[in-house]
Amino acid sequence: MSRPGRALALPKLADIPPPTDHEVLPKLTCTRFEVVSQVTLPGDASTAFPGDRGVMDRMRTACEPKLAPLIGSRRGSLVSLYLALLNKKSWDAGNRLGHCAISFAVPKSGRFAGAGAGATGGQG
Numbered sequence: 750m751s752r753p754g755r756a757l758a759l760p761k762l763a764d765i766p767p768p769t770d771h772e773v774l775p776k777l778t779c780t781r782f783e784v785v786s787q788v789t790l791p792g793d794a795s796t797a798f799p800g801d802r803g804v805m806d807r808m809r810t811a812c813e814p815k816l817a818p819l820i821g822s823r824r825g826s827l828v829s830l831y832l833a834l835l836n837k838k839s840w841d842a843g844n845r846l847g848h849c850a851i852s853f854a855v856p857k858s859g860r861f862a863g864a865g866a867g868a869t870g871g872q873g
Contacts, residue, residue, distance in 0.1 A: 782830050785861045786815045786849040798840040808833050812849035819851060819861045828852040
């Protein structure tokens, strides 16, 4: 499981098939993300599963106050990312855990986690 402050690379270059003679491979930008916060979505055992859209709406409500100060004016080059591995079965079992992350194109140094409002995220 990811911990806040841990950056993960997506996709792995080994997972991208090589181009054939007639294909042109577009400029490949490696994208990474950093989990900066964990959230527990509201709801108890009697709360009905809100559906995929409802889960993402709740994640947006929970994550944006944590992510917006870190992203600031760089929205577009930095993107809010909500990670919630929830479906009806896991929701009914009581899982309400989600992760708030920031997605960015590499290169980037430093970390967002713990940087606070106005953080630069170590871009450079």
